[in-house]
Amino acid sequence: MSELVFIQREEFSVEDVIATVKAASKGIGAVAVFLGCARDFSKGEEITGLDFEHYPGMAENRLKDIRSRALGNFNIIEMAIAHRTGPIDIGEDIVLIAAASAHRNDAFMACEWAITELKRTTPIWKRETTKKGEVWVSENP
């Protein structure tokens, strides 16, 4: 079983995170999941690898805060947030958000809100390896 909010270097198991969320209640009828993966291009530039840095402690606390606010502001039953740090290969998963609710609209709304909030408020930084070298990404769409 995974924790509900964590940042780790190792790959996470999507199946385990979903199982942890589903274990919260037999009243869960819908789980909306967002999975962010390392793609091989960015703004037309070929990417061969990523490397993430986070502010240890603060980043985890921001994620916990996002989960708390999601549980408070949306009609959801549980939410899990996982993020990788360190080097990541193309195709690997970077971030996972799973929101569980009785009905699907609540889960979708909370999941979309949470990933936007994560990008906005969590001290995590991405460095892309391109042909020109390693470049820190300073915008977040």
Place this chain on the structure above:
Amino acid sequence: MSELVFIQREEFSVEDVIATVKAASKGIGAVAVFLGCARDFSKGEEITGLDFEHYPGMAENRLKDIRSRALGNFNIIEMAIAHRTGPIDIGEDIVLIAAASAHRNDAFMACEWAITELKRTTPIWKRETTKKGEVWVSENP
């Protein structure tokens, strides 16, 4: 590896379906997933089990059609749709839709559209086991 569209009695692997979708392209940066599960109540009534019936052939074709239209109408790279049939225990997964795209908004939009379209157009029927007996569900929120 799973197929991209299937209906089966056995439980499906969320991890395998996502892997199948991700295998379509290294340009995938976002996967939005909807997972529908068997919850233990419905309209205030306790539910102890579900049983799904589908129109073999037609149901699969409707799901293939939803995938084709999603690929045509949304800016996504791949989509998979899985649905169970037959008896399902509380807590088990019923349906999975995974939409993959370069950017997350497209994946979310296609995923939400597809589950709504599935409920609207796919000849699949749910029977709930309650204390009062087995009841076919005739509304779909």
Place this chain on the structure above:
Amino acid sequence: MIKVRFFAMLKGIAGTETKEYGITAPIKMENLKEIIKKDFPSLSQYIDSRSLLISVNQEFATKDTLIKDGDEVGILPPFSGG
């Protein structure tokens, strides 16, 4: 011969999964519905319901769809998948 298939609750109400009809010429969906209602009076309210869908050869049909010899007709109560 056309084959009519009943699904979900309608199967139970009709007391059968399928019913075959021999027809000599193509008939319109609306005429077939009248025949089915006469054969299965307990299905009448469902067949007249606006939420009933009908398929012919596994494609959605309208009341004007012509049904020919060899066709498979599905009487589909409101869906509840997902």
Place this chain on the structure above:
Amino acid sequence: MIKVRFFAMLKGIAGTETKEYGITAPIKMENLKEIIKKDFPSLSQYIDSRSLLISVNQEFATKDTLIKDGDEVGILPPFSGG
């Protein structure tokens, strides 16, 4: 002593991950920023950027936040997680 931490690109530009300052009395964030800019001229444009965020003891701070002895200050360039 307060500990200033630089992250991501700023770490590289500053040439260090951390910088410690001895202070005798609490100072405002805006004053600390001036001190850092003097010490690290190459960081000036980033520290003046509206998109820079600063944390004190791992919570977001404003220009009026008072920094006291023992505090940890994070100089945070725009996030790019997710």
